[in-house]
Structures are given as C-alpha cells and as structure tokens.
Amino acid sequence: MSALTLRLSDQKHQRLKALAKSKGVSVNYLLDEITTLILAEFDLKTQFEVRAQRGQGKAGRGQELLAKAKAFSDEC
Template sequence: MNALTLRLPEQKHQRLKALAKSKGMSVNHLLDEVTTLILAEFDLKTQFEIRAQRGQGKAERGQELLTKAKTGFFE
C-alpha cells in the first residue's frame, strides 16, 4: 500500500471529516471508496469505447439481429 499526501483547503478537509464521521468511517476510507468509484467509472467508459470501436460499421447487422430477436420472442 502507498501513502499519498493531499493538500486541501481547511474548509474542505473539515467537511470531508464530517462526512466520514457521519458514515462511520475514516477520511482515508472515505477517499479510498471515492477513488474506487471514480476508477470503476473510468474503466467502464474505456471498455465502452473499445467495444464501440469494434462495432463501427456493423450497425446494419446489429439492427438485423435485434429485429430477428424481437420477431422470435413475440411470435
């Protein structure tokens, strides 16, 4: 595990401490959870962009498959 020094304005630090206390956790744990959420969002966006690149030029085939799936479910 690594240590990170973070400089924040005093008011923001006090607000983070109050938020962490209200959730029953330390500021360190709160920031760990926040960074996990941010990284998960970044990973999802990256995966979406990769898949979008793989699908370029295949929209017509995708629509055909969707139509076929709809028809199969409702008949």
C-alpha cells in the same frame, strides 16, 4: 500499499471529515471508496469506447440482431 499526500482547502477537509463521520468510516476509507468508484467509471468508459470502436461499420448487423431478438421475444 502506497501513501499519498493530498492538499485540500480547510473547508473541503472539514466537509470530508463530517461526511466520513456521518457514514461511520475514516476519511482514508472514504477517499479509498471514492477512488474505487471513479476508477470503475473510467474502466467502464474505456471498455465502452473500445467496444464502440470494434463495432464501427457494423450498425446494420446490430439492428438485424435486435430485430431478431425482438421477434423471438414476441413469439414467447
């Protein structure tokens, strides 16, 4: 585990402390949770971009598969 020094304005620090207190957690835990959410969002964006890159030029095939899935669901 690593330690990190973070410089915040006094006002922002007080607001974070109030938020953490209202949730019944420490500021450290709150910041850990926030970074987890931000990193998850970043990972999803990166995965989407990789998949989009792999799918370039394959839009027609994707539309065919969607039409096939719709036809199948309409039969059910």
